[in-house]
Amino acid sequence: MLRIDGVSYRYRNTDTPALREISLVIPAGGVYGLLGPNGAGKTTLISLLAGLLTAGNGEISLNGQPLAAARAANPRAIALVPQDYAFYPMLTVSENLRFFGGVLGLSGAEQKTQSAAAIAFARLEQVGGKRADQLSGGLRRRLNLAIGLLGRPQLLLLDEPTVGVDPQSRHFLLDAIAALPAAGTSVIYTSHYMEEVEAICPQIAIIDQGQVLVDGTLADLLRSPEPLLELTLDRPLPAELGERYAARHDGALKYCLQLPSTAALPGLLDELAAAGCTAHQLNLGQHNLEQVFMQLTHRSLRD
Numbered sequence: 139m140l141r142i143d144g145v146s147y148r149y150r151n152t153d154t155p156a157l158r159e160i161s162l163v164i165p166a167g168g169v170y171g172l173l174g175p176n177g178a179g180k181t182t183l184i185s186l187l188a189g190l191l192t193a194g195n196g197e198i199s200l201n202g203q204p205l206a207a208a209r210a211a212n213p214r215a216i217a218l219v220p221q222d223y224a225f226y227p228m229l230t231v232s233e234n235l236r237f238f239g240g241v242l243g244l245s246g247a248e249q250k251t252q253s254a255a256a257i258a259f260a261r262l263e264q265v266g267g268k269r270a271d272q273l274s275g276g277l278r279r280r281l282n283l284a285i286g287l288l289g290r291p292q293l294l295l296l297d298e299p300t301v302g303v304d305p306q307s308r309h310f311l312l313d314a315i316a317a318l319p320a321a322g323t324s325v326i327y328t329s330h331y332m333e334e335v336e337a338i339c340p341q342i343a344i345i346d347q348g349q350v351l352v353d354g355t356l357a358d359l360l361r362s363p364e365p366l367l368e369l370t371l372d373r374p375l376p377a378e379l380g381e382r383y384a385a386r387h388d389g390a391l392k393y394c395l396q397l398p399s400t401a402a403l404p405g406l407l408d409e410l411a412a413a414g415c416t417a418h419q420l421n422l423g424q425h426n427l428e429q430v431f432m433q434l435t436h437r438s439l440r441d
């Protein structure tokens with residue numbers, strides 16, 4: 139279990155802290171999602187966890203041991219797959235794995251076994267002899283992931299691992315990452331794609347402007363006694379109804395209303411009809427993470 143307790147961080151020569159009093163408990167054995175818009179502080183937090191930065195104040199512990207001590211006891215316990223490509227473009231896939239295995243101090247036999255396992259996991263068998271700079275974007279991401287898995291870390295930190303990949307590779311990467319806990323590696327997964335976090339992270343924290351807005355299980359965060367109604371009208375929503383149902387204007391004649399319960403729907407449709415509005419499209423459903431974020435910040439995750 140990873141515990142982050144009151145951690146703050148400010149970059150040199152900046153006035154605003156990148157992280158402010160972050161506290162989170164991240165259980166072992168799962169894929170934990172860190173969701174936030176650009177500049178929220180995800181990379182900074184991941185860099186602290188990876189030991190690339192040191193927190194200004196607060197504490198981080200892994201399984202009850204201060205992070206620095208846990209890393210000293212087992213330097214391979216935590217691995218980082220950064221946002222940027224972290225391999226040598228002139229080396230082949232196999233050469234890169236051999237090189238980074240060496241950096242981790244893997245012995246000859248260990249290195250062979252683990253390289254083969256990482257290649258198989260990231261399905262890089264067909265391109266082992268290819269130079270890294272000749273790989274497609276999706277395969278480069280897979281090589282980044284394979285290198286992170288060398289040394290069988292207890293905890294793998296993934297910083298936006300699907301940026302710039304095609305949908306097919308994205309699918310493959312998400313499935314592969316979701317399977318890691320069963321193979322003994324817990325994952326912290328940062329992304330600003332809420333669909334990805336919803337797909338593979340049973341527990342999440344949403345961060346924004348260096349602070350945790352909310353954290354918990356995905357199911358709890360999406361559960362709401364107040365259903366959301368998305369509707370497209372043939373004319374603007376009357377202001378009085380907009381106010382009563384805390385409507386958000388989603389562009390053109392699209393609105394998102396918060397109903398007190400599903401039983402309120404027929405009454406609302408009657409009121410719309412009485413005001414001369416016809417609904418072209420209705421969708422009554424659960425919140426998604428985008429809506430949770432909007433409710434908390436009144437901004438879109440994609441702003």
Ligand SMILES: Nc1ncnc2c1ncn2[C@@H]1O[C@H](COP(=O)(O)OP(=O)(O)OP(=O)(O)O)[C@@H](O)[C@H]1O
Binds near residue numbers: 175178180181183
């Ligand atoms: N090296 C740096 N020096 C000064 N400020 C920085 C530095 N790196 C990041 N910041 C600032 O710290 C804040 C958090 O940035 P961070 O990169 O952690 O966010 P992020 O959530 O990872 O964003 P993104 O999704 O764009 O990668 C931002 O305001 C950013 O401008």
